[in-house]
Amino acid sequence: MEDIINLCKRRGFVWQGSDIYGGVAGLYDFGPYGTLLLNNIKAEWRRSNVQLKENYVEIDSAMFKEPKVWVASGHVGGFSDPLSECRVCHARVRVDKELGKIGVEADEKMSDTELNTLWEVNNKSIKCPVCGKIDWTRARMFNLLVKSNLGDFTDKGESPVYLPGEACQGIYLNYKNIIDTCRIKVPFGVAQIGKAFRNEISPRNFLFRCREFEQADTQYFVKPHENEKPYQKIKQERFDWYLGLGIRKENLRLKQHTHLVFYANDAWDIEYNFPSYGFDEVEGIHDRTDYDLTQHMKYSGVDLNYVDPVTKEKYIPWILETSAGVGRMFLAFLADAYTLEELADGATRTVLKLDERLAPIKFAVFPLLKNKPELVKKAREVYAKLSEKFVCEFDDNGNIGKRYRRQDEIGTPKCVVVDFQTLEDGTLAVRDRDTMAQVRVQLEELG
Numbered sequence: 001m002e003d004i005i006n007l008c009k010r011r012g013f014v015w016q017g018s019d020i021y022g023g024v025a026g027l028y029d030f031g032p033y034g035t036l037l038l039n040n041i042k043a044e045w046r047r048s049n050v051q052l053k054e055n056y057v058e059i060d061s062a063m064f065k066e067p068k069v070w071v072a073s074g075h076v077g078g079f080s081d082p083l084s085e086c087r088v089c090h091a092r093v094r095v096d097k098e099l100g101k102i103g104v105e106a107d108e109k110m111s112d113t114e115l116n117t118l119w120e121v122n123n124k125s126i127k128c129p130v131c132g133k134i135d136w137t138r139a140r141m142f143n144l145l146v147k148s149n150l151g152d153f154t155d156k157g158e159s160p161v162y163l164p165g166e167a168c169q170g171i172y173l174n175y176k177n178i179i180d181t182c183r184i185k186v187p188f189g190v191a192q193i194g195k196a197f198r199n200e201i202s203p204r205n206f207l208f209r210c211r212e213f214e215q216a217d218t219q220y221f222v223k224p225h226e227n228e229k230p231y232q233k234i235k236q237e238r239f240d241w242y243l244g245l246g247i248r249k250e251n252l253r254l255k256q257h258t259h260l261v262f263y264a265n266d267a268w269d270i271e272y273n274f275p276s277y278g279f280d281e282v283e284g285i286h287d288r289t290d291y292d293l294t295q296h297m298k299y300s301g302v303d304l305n306y307v308d309p310v311t312k313e314k315y316i317p318w319i320l321e322t323s324a325g326v327g328r329m330f331l332a333f334l335a336d337a338y339t340l341e342e343l344a345d346g347a348t349r350t351v352l353k354l355d356e357r358l359a360p361i362k363f364a365v366f367p368l369l370k371n372k373p374e375l376v377k378k379a380r381e382v383y384a385k386l387s388e389k390f391v392c393e394f395d396d397n398g399n400i401g402k403r404y405r406r407q408d409e410i411g412t413p414k415c416v417v418v419d420f421q422t423l424e425d426g427t428l429a430v431r432d433r434d435t436m437a438q439v440r441v442q443l444e445e446l447g
């Protein structure tokens with residue numbers, strides 16, 4: 001993972017947020033290649049979840065919401081991490097995570113008493129990660145919502161609004177608008193990609209646990225008790241989506257939750273085997289019953305019942321949710337593509353074997369020699385032509401071998417070389433990233 005993080009920094013995929021000020025933990029900025037990769041992942045996600053599905057629509061809701069939304073969703077009351085403080089140096093740790101490290105299972109759904117009993121019994125063997133002493137306070141729940149003062153002009157912070165703790169709430173809030181305007185019938189799905197913010201005490205593992213991140217969610221609205229079949233289908237589809245974009249099967253698994261929140265029927269995670277971190281969640285697939293809409297009906301006072309246009313049956317639809325961390329997907333695709341290869345001459349090359357659809361740059365165009373104006377001119381023409389349809393890069397710097405290595409490292413599937421033969425018969429030398437084999441083709445044949 002350290003190598004991958006270094007590559008991200010060196011080649012402009014991802015940088016620490018506010019880098020020139022020393023950086024802020026849990027915040028990352030995507031550089032040029034990272035932004036391209038991120039956008040390609042989101043485009044593939046949209047293609048699969050919206051474009052290819054007749055009964056799915058996509059929305060983009062405001063990040064700030066009426067604060068009651070977060071009361072209804074349970075985030076104000078219960079969206080908390082259990083923390084304990086070192087009495088010696090005041091460092092704070094996540095109690096559930098520290099227990100996990102010594103093989104004691106604890107999670108955020110346990111009651112305060114249950115958790116503290118476990119914590120007191122076991123924390124005598126847990127050293128403070130900062131000062132190394134063992135002297136812990138009682139575990140206390142710490143709310144993860146990030147507050148702001150939008151619309152509060154008193155400067156006192158008395159009526160905070162919240163940044164989204166999860167992106168999906170916008171879908172529930174617009175469920176009625178969608179039904180009223182989109183000629184859509186249950187069962188139907190709504191997709192949204194949006195930002196979420198959490199006051200993580202210990203952001204860690206690069207893009208894996210951040211304070212600001214992006215989520216790609218779908219909510220599928222079904223008739224009550226007609227959840228089981230579509231749930232299985234959605235679960236399989238989401239799993240296959242990763243495989244279809246090149247994730248190796250041995251690095252992906254489905255894992256069922258052992259502890260369910262009280263309203264949930266079923267919950268699974270799609271886990272990726274991250275280098276250094278091991279298997280962990282990339283996407284959650286949740287069978288949530290009618291909880292979300294019922295809560296918003298209760299707190300908003302608006303009737304969110306659905307009336308079947310044919311049978312006139314009235315009900316609150318049940319919801320099947322898929323919720324993926326976009327940064328986690330990004331990291332999984334990057335990690336799976338990252339390859340170190342030994343070449344015939346003993347040298348090594350770093351290659352990102354990204355699926356062509358995800359690769360930031362599709363074609364890199366080179367003139368064979370920088371100092372031959374006729375080659376450069378022709379290469380510029382090829383570059384301009386290809387750029388109409390694809391994200392391309394022009395490079396005339398250094399020898400051809402070095403240019404190939406630079407493109408390999410960012411995952412460019414094809415390098416296109418304009419050489420002397422091009423001037424004679426119009427063919428281009430096209431070199432494949434993975435096989436390093438070359439073929440000669442006409443410009444029109446590319447892509």
Ligand SMILES: [Zn+2]
Nearest residue numbers: 086089128131
């Ligand atoms: Zn300490």
